[in-house]
Amino acid sequence: MNRENISDLIAFLAVARERNFTRAAAQLGISQPALSRTIRSLETRLGVRLLTRSTRSVAPTEAGERLLKTVGPLFREIDAGLNTLSELREKPAGSIRITSVEHASDTILVPAVARLVTQYPDIRVEIINDYALADIVADRFDAGVRLGEQVAKDMIALRIGPDFPQVVVAAPAYFTRHPAPVIPHDLTGHACINMRLPTSGGVWTWPFVRDGHELRVRTEGALTFNALSMILSAALEGLGVTYLPEDMVRDHLEAGRLVRVLEDWSTIMTGYHLYYPSRHQQAPAFAIFLEALRSRG
Template identity: 60%
Template sequence: MQNFNDLSAFATVARERSFTRAAARLGVSPSALSQTIRNLEERLGLRLLTRTTRSVAPTEAGERLLRTVAPRFEEIEAELAILNELRDAPAGTVRITAGEHPAISVLQPALKRFLPTYPDVNVEIIVDYGLTDIVAEGYDAGVRMGEQVAKDMIAVRIGPDIRMAVVGSPAYFERFSIPQAPQELTGHKCINMRLFPWGLEKDGRELKVRGDGQLVFNNLGLRLSSALDGLGVAYVPEDQVVQHVTDGRLVRVLEDWCPPFPGYHLYYPSRRHTSPALALLVDVLRYRG
């Protein structure tokens, strides 16, 4: 690639009509600046400036070159100024991939605090249960359980420990007995999430349960509403059913098989390439409990 420093130097001299003033503006000596312009003229095979003992003025070729290149350098300078402003006043779009539960329970409450303070920042959240390659898919960050974050990523904890809950409606348990052990779920209508077994644990013993049922969803709201409608037993995050259990609309079972586990983490590739907007959002999301 060509180095355009000499063109920028020429534009400065032509506008200032003085090697001395232009040199002071560029932070170089007048003699060095004069040599730069001389080298440019030799490279182009054209005289660009008419020099006298009192003044400097563009030639016809110099005027034409000035009209062409000066606006381009002004555009570049203006864009760099905007980028400097972004450093102080973050702007732009932050794209995040997350599961439905962290999007609802962690990201949404944080955005309520974050967005009014930074009106030039936009946040796009894509709900996805897969282990998305955020670099390949063009995301700035992702949200997953701590153990699901790749080792080469920077991970920041953004939520408390999580517990799951196995729940069903009172009407459902009038028809089906309350399970006392995970193995008894085989006799129940389980409201499942595709490809995700129920992870149950007690006294160091871990079980992955895949109960049969008529319903499979990849949506938290539909699983919860189906449990409320008495269509089966659901395995959902505890915070989503606490009030329903308190109100008697749902009955919690197998609670001793649902210990807490580490919560959600926001992860991203490198601090070096973190935008100011993402850096601020990370700080807002950081769990301090």
Template identity: 60%
Template sequence: MRKETAADLVAFLVVAREQSFTRAAAQLGVSQSALSQTMRGLEARLGVRLLARTTRRVSATEAGERLLRAVGPRFAEVDAELEAVMALRDKPAGTIRLTASENAAASVLLPALEGFLPKYPDIKVEIITDVGLTDIVAERFDAGVRFGEMVASGMISVRIAPDARMAVVGAPSYFTERKPPITPQDLTEHDCINLRLPTHGGLYSWEFEKSGRELNVRVEGQLVFGTAGLILDAARAGLGLAYLTEEQVSGDLKSGRLVRVLGDWCAPFSGYHLYYPSRRQPTQAFALLVEALRYRGSANLSRNARRPREN
């Protein structure tokens, strides 16, 4: 295979996955016009059209999809082998791509990286925050971070945080004219701040458990957000009740900025875990990061604990 064909195939894979010449050009570090010319040249040499272009998006044709399925995994294998070869250097090196929720990145990953990165200056870590259930294999992430019971079967899972609990909270000003809910069913009479899940586009239902009784409540309210940070800000402003982890609201509860309700209905669940495919051959850099993140305290996992979907 000619050198220029290999480079053009790499460019094609990025365009097909991003479904955008603009995003692909930025990722490849080339101009959009140059990338478009490269794709036209590749299509001319192969004698088939690989990409269908519209004003809004770019999608692979039938021939393009076939090429993507055939060539994509092979280039991924080459990348993995190159990473493995780099791991043989005297100093661990390489780029590690992780996907995690905003809260997991802020409360678990960043504190660990503060001590980790200065020790290994040749290791780079890229963290993409997302509350959805990202397919780490398809999106070419090295690993993901989610609550323990959300990790799919077939994945290697490493606990990186203790058990967690959810908390229903509201500002004192919110309760000046409203009675605090006593049971989850009472939430139907309150303004609740909803979370939109990107994976399926639905609203997240709040999950509760008490004395073995489990309840899922689909709450209503005037506000819907896609991030926990905005939900917390809205709750602080007295705009409704929020459903967040204890860790996210602990400071506000201590200061009295927020008030907790339904605490007896929020059971503990398995905390954050790092997960990655079992068939993955970890590089030295990745193995070092896993050990740096590994939780070494007591899990105290409740046997009947339920987990919420991502937050």
């Protein structure tokens, strides 16, 4: 259907509903003579009379009634759809999919999302925890959350969390059976609870820094997990030594359920960043999500 037919049909519907050329012309914002010419042009193209006119009234003919019943509901649906979009501008709605890691989700995303969905109940947020370095475009994520050094250079990145210390801990019961490590290389003689990294297929090597000297230790042990919560549970059970974000174990350290070792060697991890591929064509829901996280940088 060409553009001319659409505009002429809109004009016909206005006259047929108002049953008055003057009111219909005012509604459409055109002059009455221009509206009359539009209707005559439509009737000529269709080859049928659509309206009967008298000095006092206007009414659809049989053909006009049939056209009104056929296209009228379709244009009402279009109007309803446009009104829905207008409502979305006024009351943001939509879905947001984020790939993240457990620690960032627990400490940053969930608190921010809690405020977001309370204020905007029509926004839906899905967070998938995965330590693989996901291709957010191919996997249809709106954004990802990873440590700063893990974000690809071609992505737009927004810092959403501060740097944080990583600490080596174990339960007191474990150290009743094993001497505490003094230097990082002592860990090779301990039962270490490790993290599996899906992207590389290997286990995470533990980074350490002291006096500007950096080293990595490839630890071994009977237990390997892909979730920090499971690693923490195993450490609390006295099953080995592990390396976790300090804020995740702080309460357990204060309560004496865990003991920290190698304090002089623990490293600082770069803060979490939200990353996404483009600043353009951001949905209103995603723009609000970004704003909710921006203050955390």
